[in-house]
Amino acid sequence: MRTLAITAIANAFMRAFPASSLRADLFEQIALLCGAVLFVWLLSLTSGLDLSAGFF
Template sequence: MRALVIAAIANAFVRAFPTTSLRADLLRQIALLCGAVVFVWLLSLTAGLDLSAGFF
């Protein structure tokens, strides 16, 4: 019974988020771009900052 419930939930997710969805691909690319921007921003904040072990 438990396996059937898990299979039903998995099937619902597969139908809700198909792998060939253009919208899902677009959202993933936007999320990756935002993550890259935040990463570069954090790196720019730490430019010149002493992050050695003695600093902490």
């Protein structure tokens, strides 16, 4: 059931954003921006954490 839902969502995105579309480029840029924001958020969570070699 879950695989069927994921496949349906993937197919919907493929139909909504064809490869030669400007929307695909926009979607890619938005995805990269979200990834960068997530990475910075993760770094901010570990800002006070001691990750030195002696910690392990």
